[in-house]
Amino acid sequence: MSRYPFPIPYGWFQVCTPEEVAGASAKALFYFDRHLVAWRDEPGELHVMDAFCPHLGAHLGHGGTVEGCEIQCPFHGWRFDGDGTNVDIPYSSRTNQRARIRTYPTLEVNGKSLVWFHPDPEVGPRWDVPALPELDSGEFVGPVRTRHTVMAHAQELGENAVDAAHFRYVHNTAEVPEITSYETDGPMADMRSVQRFPTPRGVVDGKIESLGYGPGVSIVRFSGIVDTLLVTSTTPIDEGSCETRFDFYTRSLGDSETTSNVAQAFVAEVDRQFLEDMPVWEHKAHLTRPALADTDGPFMAFRKWYHQFYAEADGPGAGDERTLFPPPHWPEKMAETPARATASARHGRG
Ligand code: FES
Ligand SMILES: [Fe+2]
Incomplete structure (x- = not known):
């Protein structure tokens, strides 16, 4: 039984501050009911992607290392760029183009590191958050x-x-x-x-x-x-x-x-x-x-107004006849x- 008659909304959301992912480093996050990794490349751009390496599932936020504009998996050293594309397998002369990681648009403004989350990866940012x-x-x-x-x-x-x-x-x-x-x-x-x-x-x-x-x-x-x-x-x-x-x-x-x-x-x-x-x-x-x-x-x-941010018509509680959604005990x-x-x-x- 779902707690609420609505799913996770879409929009720009803060996942960290710029200082929390500083230097060329990676950090594990959990938002939007997903395991994520946030990492900053050497030129300073923030990337946020799904956490699990498509090779054998290691979490890139636990031991992943950043070099240049790539993140390296701690398990077998595969490397991915900021688009989530596999760019190197250190023990193979080929890359695996099916090994792609979902990435999320980021925006660092007003001292906040924001991520655009939408359940559909094809839907990009629909509005801006201006600098104050x-x-x-x-x-x-x-x-x-x-x-x-x-x-x-x-x-x-x-x-x-x-x-x-x-x-x-x-x-x-x-x-x-x-x-x-x-x-x-x-x-x-x-x-x-x-x-x-x-x-x-x-x-x-x-x-x-x-x-x-x-x-x-x-x-x-x-x-x-x-x-x-x-x-x-x-x-x-x-x-x-x-x-x-x-x-x-x-x-x-x-x-x-x-x-x-x-x-x-x-x-x-x-x-x-x-x-x-x-x-x-x-x-x-x-x-x-x-x-x-x-x-x-x-x-x-x-x-x-808030309802417009629910993209999934058949999210949790949809079609539910109840009018009262109690909390868990x-x-x-x-x-x-x-x-x-x-x-x-x-x-x-x-
Ligand atoms: S699990 Fe990431 S390189 Fe093998
Ligand atoms: Fe209040």
């Missing part, structure tokens, strides 16, 4: 990075952004953001909201502008108290889990200690909220027909005390 002008302006400091693995489908995490009402109950915030607009254009989603932030100097009106570049990457700009840029990525590990990485950049406030303190406080708050959301995501059921309040956020518009996770228990107790609902 702020990061070249010299006015922003960062990044401060966080990273989490969540036992839930990436779509569930994305839905959190349009859910204004949960802030009060999960995050115990005094003020709830108000979504002022939600517009989509093909793979792009543009959401604007306003939020009042209590500060020691009174309440400040803040603005949040969130741009989604497909399901995997979004850019969130906070303004009001201090300009903060958050570059987020959500990458499917498999159909029931994903990894998020947040990179925070803060507009320099002049002196670096103040900037760093403000940035650390902001990151800590966003991370605290993320950890409060996690037990909800991991234990919730997915309802295909949620019972919404008229003042709830644009849930169905979000789901319609995880005794070890049941023992964890969710942070939200405390927040609920404060609201007198515990």
Whole structure:
């Protein structure tokens, strides 16, 4: 029985940072329910391919070595180029042209190493992720990075952004953001909201502008108290889990200690909220027909937008008549005390 009525989405997804695959090196990865190898050739280009050598199945990310623009298998020394073509068998005068490895388009931008994943290898990138002008302006400091693995489908995490009402109950915030607009254009989603932030100097009106570049990457700009840029990525590990990485950049406030303190406080708050959301995501059921309040956020518009990234019409759960998809029973996770228990107790609902 599948956990969700949808498969792994397609798009640009972060699989590492440029520093994590530095020099001429190879690294084992697991995303999109696949074993992968990421390697950087000597001129500096990043390659991501399926992990297993077509000769006898060795994992190229465990002991594979890079020389020039080729990766060499640790098992019998066969070599492959960045297109996944076999270019040398050291103990034969011929190559094996049937020994091909699937490769994935890569893009390194905004401090993230992205991969284009689509279940069909013939379908190449359908949109771009632009370089952010702020990061070249010299006015922003960062990044401060966080990273989490969540036992839930990436779509569930994305839905959190349009859910204004949960802030009060999960995050115990005094003020709830108000979504002022939600517009989509093909793979792009543009959401604007306003939020009042209590500060020691009174309440400040803040603005949040969130741009989604497909399901995997979004850019969130906070303004009001201090300009903060958050570059987020959500990458499917498999159909029931994903990894998020947040990179925070803060507009320099002049002196670096103040900037760093403000940035650390902001990151800590966003991370605290993320950890409060996690037990909800991991234990919730997915309802295909949620019972919404008229003042709830644009849930169905979000789901319609997200649905375009499912290429496989007959993915898991397709044709399933259920409207409720429960999570697995995880005794070890049941023992964890969710942070939200405390927040609920404060609201007198515990
Ligand atoms: S398994 Fe890779 S060269 Fe033999
Ligand atoms: Fe949240």
